Amino acid sequence: MDSVVSLHDVVRTYIMGDNEVRALRGVSFDISQGEFVSIMGPSGSGKSTCMNMIGCLDRPTSGIVKINGKETAKMSEKELSVLRNQTIGFVFQQYHLISSMNVIENVMLPLKYQKVDRNSRHEKALAALESVGLAERIHHKPHELSGGQKQRVAIARAMVTQPKILLADEPTGALDTETGKQVMEMFRKINKEQNTTIIIVTHDPRIGESTERCIRILDGQIVTE
Numbered sequence: 724m725d726s727v728v729s730l731h732d733v734v735r736t737y738i739m740g741d742n743e744v745r746a747l748r749g750v751s752f753d754i755s756q757g758e759f760v761s762i763m764g765p766s767g768s769g770k771s772t773c774m775n776m777i778g779c780l781d782r783p784t785s786g787i788v789k790i791n792g793k794e795t796a797k798m799s800e801k802e803l804s805v806l807r808n809q810t811i812g813f814v815f816q817q818y819h820l821i822s823s824m825n826v827i828e829n830v831m832l833p834l835k836y837q838k839v840d841r842n843s844r845h846e847k848a849l850a851a852l853e854s855v856g857l858a859e860r861i862h863h864k865p866h867e868l869s870g871g872q873k874q875r876v877a878i879a880r881a882m883v884t885q886p887k888i889l890l891a892d893e894p895t896g897a898l899d900t901e902t903g904k905q906v907m908e909m910f911r912k913i914n915k916e917q918n919t920t921i922i923i924v925t926h927d928p929r930i931g932e933s934t935e936r937c938i939r940i941l942d943g944q945i946v947t948e
């Protein structure tokens with residue numbers, strides 16, 4: 724099977740004055756199209772640094788990161804942003820919805836950057852909102868939704884461009900256990916129905932145990948799978 728994400732001996736060092744912080748110390752793994760994976764580790768272990776590599780938001784100090792077969796270190800900022808826009812959907816702990824826009828406008832936004840015309844933007848956003856069970860909330864503003872609903876809007880927004888990879892950093896971190904489970908179910912459904920590769924970053928062992936595959940990270944190194 725083809726890897727959509729491939730990290731080989733990835734090192735990321737931050738320079739802080741005279742100190743070096745070694746956030747990733749030689750991380751290697753491959754993720755295939757359609758996998759449902761969690762990256763789990765305690766605070767400060769390097770999860771977000773790892774996620775930034777996969778999300779093409781950062782490049783390694785050394786080692787090789789390939790996303791969809793392309794090596795990110797060799798790409799310009801512009802090429803990286805194109806790869807990001809076409810290949811990856813992002814979901815964050817704090818939803819990051821735009822508060823002045825209603826639900827459907829939020830979901831339509833990524834399509835605007837792809838220069839999709841208004842009618843198809845509306846159609847696609849509505850379909851994405853239907854698939855997360857929020858078709859009857861499209862005119863609500865984010866503050867008129869529950870936490871779980873906000874996260875489902877964020878998932879619809881991440882999915883609306885049909886990215887190959889969905890990256891989520893602590894997507895259930897702000898939710899109670901039951902709502903968190905529903906959000907995980909939503910990811911599972913998208914993974915099954917659309918064969919989207921889903922990568923969830925978490926410190927929560929219950930989330931780690933609920934995914935097909937769990938990559939454990941500690942002090943910038945993979946410990947076990």
Ligand SMILES: Nc1ncnc2c1ncn2[C@@H]1O[C@H](COP(=O)(O)OP(=O)(O)OP(=O)(O)O)[C@@H](O)[C@H]1O
Nearest residue numbers: 737739744746765766767768769770771772773926
């Ligand atoms: N921009 C930065 N500059 C300097 N050091 C950094 C930077 N970003 C992260 N670090 C350091 O790298 C290490 C890994 O950080 P990272 O954010 O990847 O951890 P994390 O696993 O996501 O933690 P958390 O669960 O708290 O979000 C930490 O020691 C952190 O202090």
Ligand SMILES: [Mg+2]
Nearest residue numbers: 767770771772
């Ligand atoms: Mg983090």
